[in-house]
Amino acid sequence: MSIIDLVKNTLIGQNRYHLNVQGCDILFDVEHFTGREAISDTYHYQITFTCQAQDLQPQQLLCRSATLSFIPPLNSIAELATQNSINKQVHGVITQFRRLSGSVDEACYQLVIEPVFALLRHQIRSHRFFLNQSVPDVVSQILREHNFKDWEFEFTLKNEYPKREQINQYNESDRQFIERLLSEVGIFYSFYLQDQTQTEVIRFADRQSAYTFDKTLPLNSPSGMNDNHQESVWGLSLHHQVVEQNVLTKDYNHRQAQDTLISA
Numbered sequence: 601m602s603i604i605d606l607v608k609n610t611l612i613g614q615n616r617y618h619l620n621v622q623g624c625d626i627l628f629d630v631e632h633f634t635g636r637e638a639i640s641d642t643y644h645y646q647i648t649f650t651c652q653a654q655d656l657q658p659q660q661l662l663c664r665s666a667t668l669s670f671i672p673p674l675n676s677i678a679e680l681a682t683q684n685s686i687n688k689q690v691h692g693v694i695t696q697f698r699r700l701s702g703s704v705d706e707a708c709y710q711l712v713i714e715p716v717f718a719l720l721r722h723q724i725r726s727h728r729f730f731l732n733q734s735v736p737d738v739v740s741q742i743l744r745e746h747n748f749k750d751w752e753f754e755f756t757l758k759n760e761y762p763k764r765e766q767i768n769q770y771n772e773s774d775r776q777f778i779e780r781l782l783s784e785v786g787i788f789y790s791f792y793l794q795d796q797t798q799t800e801v802i803r804f805a806d807r808q809s810a811y812t813f814d815k816t817l818p819l820n821s822p823s824g825m826n827d828n829h830q831e832s833v834w835g836l837s838l839h840h841q842v843v844e845q846n847v848l849t850k851d852y853n854h855r856q857a858q859d860t861l862i863s864a
Contacts (some may be wrong), residue, residue, distance in 0.1 A: 616672070619649055621694065622665040626653050631708070633668070635690070640779065640788045642718040645690055650706045661697045666713050667798070691799050693719065715791055715800050720746060720775035729768045734761040735781045739804065742774050751794070756805040761785060 617630040633647040645668055670688040696712035723746070730738050736755050743753050769777045782789065787806045794801045803810065820832040851861040 616670065618669040618671060619647060620667045620669070621661060624660060624664065626651050626656075630668075637791075639790055640782070642715050643690065643692070643791060645692070645713045646696075646710065647713065648700070648708065648710045650708050652706050654702055654707045656697075656699065656707070656709060658697050661694050661711060664694050665691070665799075666694050666711070667691045668713060689793055689798060691793060692716065695719070715802065716746075716748075716752075717775065717791075717802055720778070721773045723774045725769050725772060725774065725777070727768070727770050729766050730764075731766055732763050733767065734763050735767075735785050735787070736761055736804070737763070738767055738781060739778050742778060743802075746774070751801070752799070753802045753804070756803060756807070756810050757787070758807040759786075 615630060617633065619628040619630050621628070628649045628651050631648045631650055633645055635643065635645040637643040647668060668690040672687045690713060692713040692715045694711050695714045695718060696710075698710050700708040700710055702708065720742075730741070733741070736757065740753070740755075767781070772780070782804070785806075787804050788810075789802055789804045790810070791800045791802055793799070818832045819836065821834055849863045851863070853859065853861060
């Protein structure tokens with residue numbers, strides 16, 4: 601085999617996706633993955649990988665910090681010196697793990713990476729209340745209770761949110777409670793990667809400037825198995841459904857019990 605053939609095989613056969621788990625020195629080979637990201641929802645990456653370890657135990661991976669790195673394609677050896685080593689990183693905690701199959705040489709496993717915020721769905725409260733606090737104050741208190749550092753979440757808010765006499769949490773997980781409060785006042789959340797620590801930060805915002813703008817992706821259906829190593833949209837679909845024509849809400853104020861409070 602010539603040097604040219606060796607270089608071609610190296611460039612073609614490179615794995616562009618690397619999986620690293622904190623405290624685990626086993627080499628994982630990412631086979632494929634699916635990911636979902638959305639506003640006001642936690643991202644969810646399901647990763648299928650192989651390794652030589654035949655009997656990985658759940659305690660080796662579950663609740664461990666993990667990072668999925670996206671490596672840009674190399675079209676030539678010269679790009680090794682000029683191209684950024686990582687295009688994108690997904691950091692989070694492993695929330696699911698299972699063994700799929702095994703052979704003499706290797707075993708196949710699957711795990712799920714989600715942000716630490718997703719774990720708040722497991723903390724369910726029968727009832728508690730917060731006095732003289734605003735919605736951002738309550739959200740901050742709950743996150744700190746779960747050992748979130750101040751730099752692991754931030755508020756980018758345009759509006760002022762007054763303190764409420766009482767806010768109740770009843771038979772809800774901490775995540776459900778936070779999402780309900782945010783939706784009531786029009787605050788959404790998203791995640792981004794902190795440059796120094798390479799860990800996720802949750803951002804709460806109520807204005808359009810918090811969205812990502814000026815991102816252009818071409819619509820380019822791949823030819824066979826080739827997409828020319830370009831980040832692109834492969835397809836579009838439309839969805840239509842019947843929705844409510846109007847909404848009528850009622851409220852009650854004990855100080856004005858005789859008044860009918862209706863909002864349309």
